[in-house]
Amino acid sequence: MQEAYNQAVADATLMACPHCDLLQRLPDLTWAASAKCPRCNHELWRRREDSLNRTTALAIAAALLYIVANTVPMLGLTVVGRGTSTTIIGGAELLWQDGQVTVSILVLFTAIIAPGLQILLMLAIVLGARREPIPRWVGNLLRHHGTTQTWSMLEVMILGVLVALVKIADYATVIPGTALFVLGALIVMLAAMQATFEPREVWDRIRWVMPPADPDAVYPAVAEDDVSKGRGATAMQQELQRCEACGLLSRPAPGEEDGKCPRCGGRLEFRKRASTERAWAFLIAAALCYIPANVLPVLTTTTAAGAESDTILQGVVLLWSPTGWPLSLIVLIASILIPSAKICALGYLLITVQRGGVRNNRQRIRLYRTVDFIGRWSMVDVFVDTFTAALVQLQPLMSVEPGPGLVFFAAVVVLTMLAVESFDPRLIWDATSAMEAQYA
Numbered sequence: 001m002q003e004a005y006n007q008a009v010a011d012a013t014l015m016a017c018p019h020c021d022l023l024q025r026l027p028d029l030t031w032a033a034s035a036k037c038p039r040c041n042h043e044l045w046r047r048r049e050d051s052l053n054r055t056t057a058l059a060i061a062a063a064l065l066y067i068v069a070n071t072v073p074m075l076g077l078t079v080v081g082r083g084t085s086t087t088i089i090g091g092a093e094l095l096w097q098d099g100q101v102t103v104s105i106l107v108l109f110t111a112i113i114a115p116g117l118q119i120l121l122m123l124a125i126v127l128g129a130r131r132e133p134i135p136r137w138v139g140n141l142l143r144h145h146g147t148t149q150t151w152s153m154l155e156v157m158i159l160g161v162l163v164a165l166v167k168i169a170d171y172a173t174v175i176p177g178t179a180l181f182v183l184g185a186l187i188v189m190l191a192a193m194q195a196t197f198e199p200r201e202v203w204d205r206i207r208w209v210m211p212p213a214d215p216d217a218v219y220p221a222v223a224e225d226d227v228s229k230g231r232g233a234t235a236m237q238q239e240l241q242r243c244e245a246c247g248l249l250s251r252p253a254p255g256e257e258d259g260k261c262p263r264c265g266g267r268l269e270f271r272k273r274a275s276t277e278r279a280w281a282f283l284i285a286a287a288l289c290y291i292p293a294n295v296l297p298v299l300t301t302t303t304a305a306g307a308e309s310d311t312i313l314q315g316v317v318l319l320w321s322p323t324g325w326p327l328s329l330i331v332l333i334a335s336i337l338i339p340s341a342k343i344c345a346l347g348y349l350l351i352t353v354q355r356g357g358v359r360n361n362r363q364r365i366r367l368y369r370t371v372d373f374i375g376r377w378s379m380v381d382v383f384v385d386t387f388t389a390a391l392v393q394l395q396p397l398m399s400v401e402p403g404p405g406l407v408f409f410a411a412v413v414v415l416t417m418l419a420v421e422s423f424d425p426r427l428i429w430d431a432t433s434a435m436e437a438q439y440a
């Protein structure tokens with residue numbers, strides 16, 4: 001069946017909060033000011049000065065740094081007169097040769113492909129946005145830009161590299177390569193690029209897939225008094241759907257459940273489809289992988305004296321020394337505490353949502369945002385093990401190979417990230433909204 005296009009709400013100040021669905025009007029903002037949702041405290045909009053020009057400059061700088069970071073060596077190592085060195089891609093290549101194809105692809109994707117796409121798409125978007133009206137393909141790129149940002153993990157990788165560096169420093173001389181410093185600059189540049197970019201400005205000028213709606217249409221009244229107290233109708237209660245990609249509010253055709261966004265063409269739903277079921281499926285799979293991830297070895301060190309395998313926890317213990325304990329603590333928190341806390345927190349959110357909980361909404365949405373924010377940092381151990389193995393290749397003296405636990409550990413990180421992605425935070429507020437509507 002062909003899905004119909006929704007009827008757009010032409011009033012650009014009317015919007016729904018992406019985290020709680022509260023229908024509200026955006027205030028007029030001065031430069032650098034931001035508007036927050038009165039109910040869930042989510043930042044709805046921040047006005048940025050001269051966004052397009054600044055973002056273009058930062059994206060070009062990021063592209064140059066990216067090219068350098070991927071061509072020069074990142075780390076070197078010498079031990080008794082023998083030396084090795086590795087680039088970022090060298091780490092992924094070694095994993096591939098060792099039969100760790102899945103983890104190799106994940107490292108390649110999060111450390112090279114996703115950051116590359118993040119910069120490339122941003123460049124295309126800001127250059128395309130100079131035309132008037134902005135061509136539709138810019139909208140298509142913008143729709144996918146968030147995904148590249150989620151999976152671009154250079155800051156996590158650099159932390160992993162630093163831990164690997166300290167780990168190896170015990171038995172060899174480690175030489176930090178130029179790429180390491182370039183990467184540091186690139187991470188700052190990428191963060192600045194994201195912070196200056198103003199997607200609203202681009203969406204407001206983009207050429208629509210369908211002609212814009214009738215400007216004389218009547219739209220739901222927003223009770224400003226209620227909204228400022230964090231109450232009021234949600235977009236769903238007013239039968240409006242918010243486009244996840246471009247933020248436009250629109251109404252499905254009579255008798256239709258879902259439609260397509262008239263501005264960007266994205267598929268629209270009142271709530272993410274099968275959100276709790278999908279989140280549970282990813283979460284249970286993650287919990288199952290968590291066991292082998294902690295029981296099986298992630299690294300095997302081979303020396304003249306024989307081979308020795310370490311699990312994640314043994315790695316933490318090995319790293320613990322009067323000087324190395326802060327890094328040991330980082331690995332402990334990132335690899336063992338964060339994944340288990342994340343699984344518990346998401347389980348709690350899913351159970352309370354399914355029971356129609358109306359209490360602690362603000363705490364629950366804060367928990368959701370925390371889980372969303374910290375999840376990527378669990379990847380740090382994958383990078384530590386990748387670059388330790390890539391560097392310590394001094395056969396027959398000593399060599400390090402990734403172990404079978406690594407793929408399960410990487411699976412835990414990816415599955416919990418997908419679980420968070422599937423979870424619709426607006427579900428936290430739905431029971432409360434329904435109750436308020438009943439007593440209004």
Ligand SMILES: [Zn+2]
Pocket residue numbers: 017018019020021022037038039040041042
């Ligand atoms: Zn909100």
Ligand SMILES: [Zn+2]
Pocket residue numbers: 243244245246247248261262263264265266
């Ligand atoms: Zn849209």
